[in-house]
Amino acid sequence: MMKIIAIPFGWILKICYTLVKNYGVALFLFTIVTKLVMLPSSIKQQKSSARLRKLQPKLDQIKKKYANNRDKLNEATMQVYNDEGVSPTNGCLGMVLTYVILFAVIEVVYAPLTYISGLPADKIDASVQTVVDYYNMSVSVKNDKADGETEALTLSERLAQGTNLEELLKGYNEKLSDKLKLSDERLAAVTAGFEADPTMDEYFNDSKKFSSRLVAGGATSRVQLLVLSVAKDYPQLFDSEVADFCDGFNYEFMGLYLGNYPSWSTIYILIPILSLVSQLILTVISGLMMKRQGVSQGGAMMGMLYVMPLVSFWIAFSFPAGIGIYWIFSSVLALVQTVAVQLYFTPERMDKILEKEAKKKKRKPSIYQLALEQQKAQQGGSSTSLIDDLDAPEVKLSKNERKEIERRKINEARKRLVSEDDDADEDPRLIEARKKLAEKYGDDY
Numbered sequence: 001m002m003k004i005i006a007i008p009f010g011w012i013l014k015i016c017y018t019l020v021k022n023y024g025v026a027l028f029l030f031t032i033v034t035k036l037v038m039l040p041s042s043i044k045q046q047k048s049s050a051r052l053r054k055l056q057p058k059l060d061q062i063k064k065k066y067a068n069n070r071d072k073l074n075e076a077t078m079q080v081y082n083d084e085g086v087s088p089t090n091g092c093l094g095m096v097l098t099y100v101i102l103f104a105v106i107e108v109v110y111a112p113l114t115y116i117s118g119l120p121a122d123k124i125d126a127s128v129q130t131v132v133d134y135y136n137m138s139v140s141v142k143n144d145k146a147d148g149e150t151e152a153l154t155l156s157e158r159l160a161q162g163t164n165l166e167e168l169l170k171g172y173n174e175k176l177s178d179k180l181k182l183s184d185e186r187l188a189a190v191t192a193g194f195e196a197d198p199t200m201d202e203y204f205n206d207s208k209k210f211s212s213r214l215v216a217g218g219a220t221s222r223v224q225l226l227v228l229s230v231a232k233d234y235p236q237l238f239d240s241e242v243a244d245f246c247d248g249f250n251y252e253f254m255g256l257y258l259g260n261y262p263s264w265s266t267i268y269i270l271i272p273i274l275s276l277v278s279q280l281i282l283t284v285i286s287g288l289m290m291k292r293q294g295v296s297q298g299g300a301m302m303g304m305l306y307v308m309p310l311v312s313f314w315i316a317f318s319f320p321a322g323i324g325i326y327w328i329f330s331s332v333l334a335l336v337q338t339v340a341v342q343l344y345f346t347p348e349r350m351d352k353i354l355e356k357e358a359k360k361k362k363r364k365p366s367i368y369q370l371a372l373e374q375q376k377a378q379q380g381g382s383s384t385s386l387i388d389d390l391d392a393p394e395v396k397l398s399k400n401e402r403k404e405i406e407r408r409k410i411n412e413a414r415k416r417l418v419s420e421d422d423d424a425d426e427d428p429r430l431i432e433a434r435k436k437l438a439e440k441y442g443d444d445y
Contacts, residue, residue, distance in 0.1 A: 005100065006107035009034075010115030013108055017116055024253020024325060027109075031329040034101050035337055041097060046341055050350040055080060102315075102327070109258070109322040111221040112228065117245045127242045128223045131230055133190050134237070135215055136180050138204035140172035156198040165198075166191050193237055200234065209233075213261055214320070225251075225259035225320060251322075258322035271324035272316035278331035279312040285335060289342040 012033055016026035058080055066073035108115045113124045138155075145152040159165060169191050173182050182190065194200060204210050210230070214222040231238050231246035238246075251258050262268035283306060312331065316324030345353075 003107060006104040006115070009101070009104045010108045013105075014116045021250055022253070023112070023249070023251045023258060023322070024256075027253070027322065027326050028329050030105075031326060031333055035330075035333045038097055038101075039337065042337060042341055043345070046345050047350065047353070050345070050347070053347070054351075102330075105326055106319060106323055107221065109320065109326065111224045112249065112251065113224045113242070113245070114221070117242075117249075119241055119245060123239050123242055124224070124227075127227045127231070127238050129186070130189075130237055131223050131226050132180075132215060133182055133186055134193065134200060134230075135204045135210070135212070136176060136182075137169055137172055137190055137194070138201040140175070141201045142205045144172070154199075155194060155201040159198050165195060169194070193234075196236070197234070203233065211259070211261055214259070228259060229257070253321075253325055256321055258325060259320050261320055262317050262324065268321055271321050271328070272313045275316035275324050275327045275331065276309050276313040278328050278335070280309040282331050282335045282338065283308060286338050289338065 009030075013026060013030045016029040016033070017023060020026055020029065059077060062073060062076045062080065066076060113119060113127070114121075117124070141155050141158075142152050153161075155165075158168065169187060173187055176182070210226065214226050227238070227242070228246050228249060228251055231243050235243035235247065256268065256271075260266075260268055262271050312327050316327050
């Protein structure tokens with residue numbers, strides 16, 4: 001599912017990279033595009049927050065009035081939200097969209113060959129398999145320790161002792177799991193590669209040159225990042241098209257290779273730290289500006305907001321550097337966007353905008369409101385119900401809403417008819433008509 005969502009983001013990122021020929025800068029342009037896409041949603045949330053601010057005194061009164069009656073409190077609160085056209089969950093939309101985009105970007109960042117190179121899928125898969133095969137054989141060499149030895153001999157040292165390379169690799173292959181085992185064709189290719197350069201096992205076992213974390217878990221998209229680096233050092237192992245793309249692909253930002261994982265012993269640790277700090281600043285300033293405008297947030301929402309910086313640190317630390325760079329860009333641009341929107345849509349200006357919108361648009365009643373009006377009428381309340389006045393010009397209903405109300409009216413008429421003449425012999429035609437209505441609207445008969 002996430003791969004499907006990632007496809008349009010891959011197109012956007014590919015266009016950005018084509019323009020600047022640097023993946024880090026392309027990520028920055030990509031982040032700007034995604035923020036512009038989400039701008040209407042941010043403005044909508046701002047309007048929703050303004051409506052909530054205006055409703056707060058009324059909601060406070062309801063809480064006091066129905067403090068001991070939770071059912072009445074919920075009903076009255078939902079009625080207020082419905083009357084004003086406010087969704088209490090609207091503030092979560094931006095957060096949901098942020099995470100959808102984030103995980104789509106993770107997929108794209110992991111798989112630049114798939115989303116940016118334009119190479120055939122079979123050549124990409126073959127390149128990924130090549131890296132996995134050489135890695136598994138290199139690990140087998142490293143783990144092949146004689147009794148009492150602390151370190152295993154390298155492949156070149158074994159060959160210097162007269163070891164038969166083909167028999168050695170065949171023995172390693174037999175010990176691999178069925179999932180990792182090489183076919184005869186692949187084993188022959190790896191054997192030829194090691195014959196040409198017996199030091200390659202040292203390269204694949206060097207954590208500074210080759211990240212085993214990208215191979216773990218069996219996710220083939222992650223290995224594409226390794227193809228980028230291995231193809232630059234050993235282009236002879238890959239198809240010429242793949243090698244040429246990897247050689248010209250700039251997967252860096254300010255000198256940092258974006259396929260590396262952050263660690264405490266390298267400069268890459270600055271990426272999760274900056275991600276944490278930028279997200280924390282965004283959270284604090286957003287909270288202050290909303291408080292200044294008189295919008296109060298629930299404890300659960302505030303708790304979630306302050307957990308976000310920790311989540312951003314974990315994400316930036318647990319994924320390749322490209323994800324952390326994107327998260328930093330996203331937080332900084334979100335801060336700029338939040339401040340700009342908050343400064344432009346002042347409480348006074350927002351009140352005027354909402355007032356104009358209220359005059360231009362007459363909001364139709366929801367099914368919830370119609371049902372509530374019906375309930376009041378049945379309980380002896382107001383004799384006028386929106387349900388009973390379908391032809392009123394100010395009430396504009398969709399086809400489905402009219403069908404729902406029509407069904408309710410038919411059910412009520414049926415119940416009244418049965419209660420009025422429960423013992424009377426019924427006309428077979430009336431029984432058949434009721435049966436057809438029940439089948440039409442999916443009711444029990």
